[in-house]
Amino acid sequence: MTDIIDTLAGLAPDSPLAQIRDRKPITRDQAQTSYRALFEPADTTDVSLQERFAVATFVAALHAQPEPTAFYAALLSRTDAPEAFTAALNAEIAAARATGPYGAYPEGPLSAEDVSGPTYAVTNTQALGPRLSAVLAHAHMLVFHPRDANGPALQALLDAGWSNTGIVTLSQLVAFLAFQIRAAAGLRVLAASVP
């Protein structure tokens, strides 16, 4: 299987940066194994494949990185997502864009560093359903203002029907993408910067 980070970064297998990555095969293999654990999972009881790819498409698009956005959108389309669903998701992406990281610290000396920013909620909950709508709101917070996270945000996911295990999987999925998209973006910039 092709290496996803190389693919997203546009690195050919024999390129200088791919060869640097080859020197640390565990980092390379385990990043790939992480991708497979989330997107080719053995167990989809708590989070379906379509839910995983819908969240990934949303998260990649919020990072404004074209390659991962196209990559996850293509995987979403393979789950036979109805056109109305995809259109609704794309409309939410357009409404959800922001610039991070922002958020508040526990009240005290760091409050001087609080940065305000939008709290996002899905508009078209009808098309996306209560489960996905809840998780997109949560994903937006994790992407842009993770220091605003709190217990009630997880309660909202439980109330929308997610299990404890499903919340762990979704949290890993969004957080992993924050890694994968940055690793690929950084390598892409480095590959283009000839000394």
Next chain:
Amino acid sequence: MTEAIVTHPDNHEPTEFTLAMLDWLPWLEPPAEADLTPRQRDSLVDNARSKSAYFRLLARDPDILEARTRTDKDIFFNTSSGLPRAERELAAAATSRHNGCIYCASVHARHAITYSKRSEDVRRLLATGVTANLGERWNAIVAAAVALTATPIEFGPGHVTRLREAGLGDAEIVDVINASAFFNWANRLMLSLGEPAAAAK
């Protein structure tokens, strides 16, 4: 059965970045140590992690926990080539400082001091933030980590040039990218699944 979050009404979260050892309290119920399945135990990689509520909670999805942990360990501990360990920890601490993860910043600031012996500089990073003046090589690493941590990502050719001028080669720049990118993963789990607490005395 509807599940419910776990609350910690008596906890006073730390309100400053600190080098102190902190504890971490989960907002979702982790499996009890005795209830971990063999697969969940394996996914912890280190047996001692079964004492940690954080890792037991993540063991609810063992496949991604195990791959996450092995990715983490190789990015930070594999010094067969690339950036010195101290500067990987610096990138992790700067990323955590910028995202606002008090717990993660405390751990990796301590590691940065252990491996660099530059206690004053690391303290300044925690106290002042990511604009602290730490000398040009460290400033270039911190600036790169911060730009990569922004969403949308702001890391660009200027950051690469500055790292090269500070003496980093491509393998070392790849390590800056991986260390910072990885902490964008770690910070989000730590910040969103529980809260830091002063360590039990």
